[in-house]
Every structure is written in C-alpha cells, then in structure tokens.
Amino acid sequence: MNPTSSGLEQSEIDAIQVSELTSTYESLLKYHDICLHEGIIEQDVEIFCDVGDNVEEGIVNLIYENNIKKLIIGAAADSRYSEGMVNITSRKAKYVSSHAPHCCKIWLVCNGNLIQTREGRFDLEGSSHSSSESLASLHDLDSALIPYEDVVRAEPDSESHALSSSPEDQSARGSAATYYEEQRRRLEIEELKRELEQHDKMNREREEALSSSFGVTQMLYSEEVRRRREAEEELNRARAEIKDMKRVQKELEEQLYIDCPRRLDMAEKERDEAIKKTEELLRNLYMEKGESSSDSPSSASQWSVSNEPPPYFICPISKEIMQNPHVAADGYTYEANEFKIWLSHGGEKSPMTNLRLENHNLTPNLALRSAINEWLQQHPYFFDLP
Structure with missing residues (x-):
C-alpha cells in the first residue's frame, strides 16, 4: 500500500498499518492465553509476527529455522467451509504442504474441522539432525x-x-x-x-x-x-x-438567635418607660390647664398618642396586635396561628428576610406576650376603636 496506488496520505497509511499490527498482536495474545490455560509452561509459549509480501514462503522458512515438527494451518477460509469438505482451497496451505520439510506433520483445518493430514516422516530413521x-x-x-x-x-x-x-x-x-x-x-x-x-x-x-x-x-x-x-x-x-x-x-444566625430575646427585652423595657413618661406628661399637662377629671383624656381620641401599640406588638403577617407571639427560625416574632397558616400554604421562606427557613420550630416569646397583655390591660378600649 502506497499513496500512489491507494490515494491516501502516508500518515493515513501508517495509521492503518499500525491498527492492523495492533489487532494482530491482540489475536496472538489471545492464543498465548489459551496455551497457558491448557497447561503449557509460559516459557515454552512464544508469539511472533512477521510482516511480509509472501506469507507462505515466510511460514516455510520459519519451519526450517525453528525445526518445527507439528503445524496446524487453515485449509480454507471459515466462510467457505461445507459439510464433507475434503479439498484444500487456500493457496498458502497448498504451498506450505508441498514445500515444508517431510519431518513436519501438518494438520489442515477449516472452521474447527480437520480436512486433511500430512503425516511427518524422517528420511534417515532415528536422525535428529537439523x-x-x-x-x-x-x-x-x-x-x-x-x-x-x-x-x-x-x-x-x-x-x-x-x-x-x-x-x-x-x-x-x-x-x-x-x-x-x-x-x-x-x-x-x-x-x-x-x-x-x-x-x-x-x-x-x-x-x-x-x-x-x-x-x-x-x-x-x-x-x-x-x-x-x-x-x-x-x-x-x-x-x-x-x-x-x-x-x-x-x-x-446562632448569635442572632441568642441576642434577639435579650435585645427584645431591652426594647420592651425602654418602650414601657417611654409609655409611662408620656402618660405622666399628658396628665401633668391637663392638670396644669385646670381640666376636671371628667374632661381628662379618657376617650380614645384624647389618648390617641398612647393608644397606638408599639410596632413590635404587630404580627408581620396579619398586621394585627399579637395575642400568642412566637419566635421563628429567622429570629422574628409572629402570631403562632398566622405563621402556621403561612407554612401550610407552602411558605418555605421567611416572611421578613425571604431566606429559606432552617426549620419550622416556634418558640413562645413570653416576655413579649406579657408586655402585650399589660398594654391591653392599660388600654381596654383598644379593640373598640374604629
């Protein structure tokens, strides 16, 4: 095979030859493994590949050089085998059978079947010379x-x-x-x-x-x-x-969860103090004006300043004052029932931070609930306001 006759580049021809040589050695290695599996000593198993133009002459030459006494060779292509086959159709098999030394016994096979046998004999009986x-x-x-x-x-x-x-x-x-x-x-x-x-x-x-x-x-x-x-x-x-x-x-997040109740308590205390100071200032202001007790700020309009609940009393979901406040995993306080409804409707994220909640646990905010109850006691009219 050359670039002129095949129309291929030399690199393509080299790649084809390398592929064929690799495939040949893979087949030889399979035969090597078969021999070892049948109990032949590994030192006695040798594989050899010869690249030549005249295969049959190369086989005969190997028989002479290695003093081969037994040889198995294909009599024809396996695809040409037929039941009762007796003739040799392979050109290589015919040549080897005719030119091999007489001392070499040859089995000619096809598709795993023995077609012919050429018995080996010695011209000088008992001679083992090469x-x-x-x-x-x-x-x-x-x-x-x-x-x-x-x-x-x-x-x-x-x-x-x-x-x-x-x-x-x-x-x-x-x-x-x-x-x-x-x-x-x-x-x-x-x-x-x-x-x-x-x-x-x-x-x-x-x-x-x-x-x-x-x-x-x-x-x-x-x-x-x-x-x-x-x-x-x-x-x-x-x-x-x-x-x-x-x-x-x-x-x-853990630190925030720890600091949140403490900060909430501080905020509630500051709120309570601010409410007390505001109410006290309002009472003093009306007393200075000389208003009677009947005119004191007992109505919702007169106490509009102090009647507004602190923002942290309001649930972020319902926007109403909480009665059963609970702290969620995001650190914010919600009305317990409102937060559960939020979760039941597929709310996997925090209503305040929009971040995924690590868990759905709720912790009662007792301090805030006490503050709300105290504030409601001081403002019993809160829920009656329009």
Whole structure:
C-alpha cells in the first residue's frame, strides 16, 4: 500500500498499518492465553509476527529455522467451509504442504474441522539432525559422488553404458540429484533470509514510528491529567470556601438567635418607660390647664398618642396586635396561628428576610406576650376603636 496506488496520505497509511499490527498482536495474545490455560509452561509459549509480501514462503522458512515438527494451518477460509469438505482451497496451505520439510506433520483445518493430514516422516530413521547438518553431510559426500551433469554428458559407449546401468551408478545419480535439490533449497532459504532481514528492518522502522506516536500520545495524556488535577484542586478550594461561608453564616444566625430575646427585652423595657413618661406628661399637662377629671383624656381620641401599640406588638403577617407571639427560625416574632397558616400554604421562606427557613420550630416569646397583655390591660378600649 502506497499513496500512489491507494490515494491516501502516508500518515493515513501508517495509521492503518499500525491498527492492523495492533489487532494482530491482540489475536496472538489471545492464543498465548489459551496455551497457558491448557497447561503449557509460559516459557515454552512464544508469539511472533512477521510482516511480509509472501506469507507462505515466510511460514516455510520459519519451519526450517525453528525445526518445527507439528503445524496446524487453515485449509480454507471459515466462510467457505461445507459439510464433507475434503479439498484444500487456500493457496498458502497448498504451498506450505508441498514445500515444508517431510519431518513436519501438518494438520489442515477449516472452521474447527480437520480436512486433511500430512503425516511427518524422517528420511534417515532415528536422525535428529537439523537441515543445516544434513546439508553439511551431503556436501562432504560431494567428492565421493560422480557429478550428475558428467553422468548425463558421458558418451554412450558400451563401457559408460555399463557403468550407468550398474546399481552403484544409479545410487550415485540419485544421491547427486538429492544433493542438488538440497542445494537449490539452501539457495531459496538464503533468499528468504535476505527478504526476512529486509522485512525486519521495515518492522523496526514501523516500531520506531509507533513508539514516536505513542510518545506524543503519552505527552498529551500527561498534559490532560495535569489540567484535570489543577481543575480538581480549584474545585476543592471553592468547596472549602463555600463550607467556611456556611459555617460563618450559621454562627451569625446562632448569635442572632441568642441576642434577639435579650435585645427584645431591652426594647420592651425602654418602650414601657417611654409609655409611662408620656402618660405622666399628658396628665401633668391637663392638670396644669385646670381640666376636671371628667374632661381628662379618657376617650380614645384624647389618648390617641398612647393608644397606638408599639410596632413590635404587630404580627408581620396579619398586621394585627399579637395575642400568642412566637419566635421563628429567622429570629422574628409572629402570631403562632398566622405563621402556621403561612407554612401550610407552602411558605418555605421567611416572611421578613425571604431566606429559606432552617426549620419550622416556634418558640413562645413570653416576655413579649406579657408586655402585650399589660398594654391591653392599660388600654381596654383598644379593640373598640374604629
């Protein structure tokens, strides 16, 4: 795949190849885990991926290099499997079955079913030498054998005819043919090795490019982690500030709740004293004018100044003088029934501050109730006023 033939950018081609290579290694790791699950020692399990143009030659070369004695290979694509299938349709499977060494037993399978078996055998019974050792031994026999070309080119006289027709000559020709066949295979293997070296070089370059891309990805990931950490730290600081603000607000509310009754008592005392002084001044004023007791300020109009109840006697909800004053959670005093009606109609906030009430508890304001009762006793005509 190249930019000219595919119409893609080189970066896109590299990304596709990296994706395919990653998928291949994931499959190999699954096979690795299957082997371990079946009880194979981990040191005996090795996975290998070779990128090449000629896959079948690469497989044959690996068989020779690693002296593989048993091989399982697909006979066809799984999608092409049919019941009673006996023929091999895979080009790679045909090539490997024909060119693999005879000592390698091959199982050809498709879709989990065994299609054919190529039994392995040894040309020299009981021999465990590698293919390179066999080539060396054949090379040593070279001096003792009659070259195959010389036998073919010999003049057909009676002597040579007799020589070639003898069993010894026939054995020599067979050995020479075997030798040259092995030599041909050796040359093919050397060519394959050169191709593999080129493929290994390409693999290393790809791995270096992959490592470089991984380095960039790692840098971007580290930068993202740093930003998230800073954002979390900023969020934690904001939460701590909000928590401190709530704590301070709660302390202020508690202090206000404590100071409110005390301040209310002081205000009531000041009010009572002011009322007494006002009434006393009014009596003295009328006495100085010489008015009779019948003309004294006994009517509501004459006592209009002192007849007005103090503002803190008035319920903020009903705007009327309270008879059963209670302190709510916001620190203000309300008529108990009026405040309960306010809550029953969905009033979750304070009627005075418009802030959410922490609770719906009511505390009797005994001092204020006593002051109201005392004031009403001094002004029995209050509720009769228009």
